[in-house]
Amino acid sequence: MARTNLGRTPLLTTRRDFLAMSAGLAALSALPAASSAQSVKTNARILILGAGAAGTALANRLSETLDGARITILDPRMQHYYQPGFTLIAAGLKPADYSVSATADWLPRTIDWVPEAAAEIDPDARRVVTTGGTAIAYDYLVVATGLKLDFDAIEGMSLDLVGSNGIGAVYAGPEHAARTWEEMDRFTDKGGVALFTRPATEMKCAGAPLKYTFLTDDYARKKGTRSKAELVYAAHNDTFFSVPIVDEKVRMLFEDRGVASVRNHVMTAIDPGRKIATFQTPEGSKEIGYDFTNVIPPMRAPDVIRDSPLSWKTGKWVSEGWVEVDKHSLRHLRYPEVFAVGDVAGVPKGKTAASVKWQVPVVEAQLTAQIAGRESQARYDGYTSCPLITRIGRAMLVEFDYDNNLTPSFPGIIAPLEELWISWLMKEIALKATYNAMLRGRA
Ligand SMILES: Cc1cc2nc3c(=O)[nH]c(=O)nc-3n(C[C@H](O)[C@H](O)[C@H](O)COP(=O)(O)OP(=O)(O)OC[C@H]3O[C@@H](n4cnc5c(N)ncnc54)[C@H](O)[C@@H]3O)c2cc1C
Secondary structure, X not given: OOOOOOOOOOOOOOHHHHXXXXXXXXXXXXXXXXXXXXXXXXXXXXXXXXXOHHHHHHHHHHHHHEEOOEXXXXXXXXXXXXXXXXXHHOOOOOOHHHHEEEHHHXXXXXXXXXXXXXXXXXXXXXXXXXXXXXXXXXXXXXXXXOOEEOXXXXXXXXXXXXXXXXXXXXXXXXXXXXXXXXXXXXXXXXXXXXXXXXXXXXXXXXXXXXXXXXXXXXXXXXXXXXXXXXXXXXXXXXXXXXXXXXXXXXXXXXXXXXXXXXXXXXXXXXXXXXXXXXXXXXXXXXXXXXXXXXXXXXXXXXXXXXXOOOEOOOOOXXXXXXXXXXXXXXXXXXXXXXXXXXXXXXXXXXXXXXXXXXXXXXXXXXXHHHHHOOOOOOOXXXXXXXXXXXXXXXXXXXXXXXOOOEOOOOOOOOOOOOOEHHHHHHHHHHHHHHHHHHHOOOO
């Protein structure tokens, strides 16, 4: 894979930078102890579906808090993916294996890992059937399956195309992110039209499509080809970001960087031969030609969740199939012994790893209290965080809650809407360490 040194981290420039970095990293390393939940003796059977960020973090915490519980985790994937790293891989700053580790290395030895997927969920019988046909009974179920990237919903799109014909797909996985970098590298050598989109469904890390637009702009500038490149961002609705003040900031940055935009454009098809993408718009179907594009498909709950009794049966999420939970306790609204955590939870915000960090202790506290016959006051407030990269070496650390309040973790040190080197370091260096600590149940 071609690598670049364009993104080498800048040196400390000012005393202010140094103080900000020290304070930020010190605050990050002051992680809470493994669990504040009271230890409970129980022989309850707990089944966790998915050993990604949320399932693994919860398994580690519950194995410490619950004394005697029989915890089983289902996940067929042998590899764990650190997904926030995909953007760095697709920017040529990290190799594909930067995001890959072994699932087994993160799971506590005291639990049972069944390397199969959940194929059928019967919450009335409190039973899950695996793809291998084994029925597993539970007393408590935690759904942590993440989401499904529905590339099939984009006509003409195939993951085999990524890395050729100007097609990238940062979300698809570490190898696809690396191939996306090769295409972006080629594009920024030559110029042409780069087309960026996002789906109309809920999505994980809604800042990632914007980050990649800014990164492409920055590479073209660094290579001296920006005048030959036209960048177009197609927003799925009237906004670039769901939080109004961040939306306005992105609008200003696009204006400043010369990124053109269209609104209410949802990609429905791609023609790799003609290099044309088709969009659904309020005025009907429209086509936009491209030389490079980062295809981000609609996102939904995995079929086994969507087709189960656990998904929302009314309201705006019926077709996307997210799990019907209370947005504060993350407990199922119809099956009180069921919880959902991470991307699959049907809550208005929170599809980031940073949200997982705050959701997992809530589920741990709620579940533990329920087993002990107590009530828990633990609540998830929608905390979502996005280190929005605006160029190599600069990012805005945007943090917010359900009410779109900005909730900065380092007030007075890291201003959320400023393009800062310290915020870039959070993404490039500190985030992975914090993520790993979270997986171990220590953050
Ligand atoms: C390009 C990109 C950039 C991102 N950037 C950031 C960022 O900067 N900051 C941030 O905080 N977050 C970021 N994220 C989002 C973050 O990675 C996710 O929100 C987080 O991984 C969600 O964790 P999860 O456990 O819900 O899902 P995952 O980590 O995806 O894990 C889900 C697990 O469930 C398993 N599974 C699926 N179906 C089944 C089944 N039927 N049975 C059993 N197991 C199943 C899967 O194999 C997988 O291991 C980014 C994501 C991407 C793709």
